[in-house]
Every structure is written in structure tokens, then in C-alpha cells.
Amino acid sequence: MYKNEIVEEIHKYREDYAQSFQYDLQAIFNDLQRKQTEHKDRLVRLPIKREYNKSLNQNAS
Numbered sequence: 547m548y549k550n551e552i553v554e555e556i557h558k559y560r561e562d563y564a565q566s567f568q569y570d571l572q573a574i575f576n577d578l579q580r581k582q583t584e585h586k587d588r589l590v591r592l593p594i595k596r597e598y599n600k601s602l603n604q605n606a607s
Contacts, residue, residue, distance in 0.1 A: 567573040
């Protein structure tokens with residue numbers, strides 16, 4: 547089977563990160579929230595995408 551070195555590296559990093567918190571999801575979540583708060587300048591805010599429904603517009607006429 548083909549192994550992608552980049553994907554393998556990401557899996558290893560993710561495993562090491564989870565292991566550093568003893569796989570405690572709440573602790574991982576808290577750490578990610580803390581990092582997000584510390585680096586607000588790195589966050590990307592995208593506008594909310596609204597789907598345009600043509601059938602609703604046609605029925606209004």
C-alpha cells in the first residue's frame with residue numbers, strides 16, 4: 547500500500563499531541579481554545595454562506 551510521508555507525519559503529530567494530554571478531549575479542547583485566544587491575528591473569519599433557493603423566489607411572484 548502507498549504511504550504518503552506528509553500524511554504519516556501529520557498522524558504522528560496528532561498522536562503525540564493527544565498523548566501529551568493523556569487523550570483527554572476536554573483538555574485538548576481547552577488547549578486549542580487557549581491557542582485560538584492567544585493568536586486572534588491568525589484567525590480567518592469567513593462570511594456566512596447563504597444558499598439561494600430559486601424555487602422560493604419563483605413562488606413569491
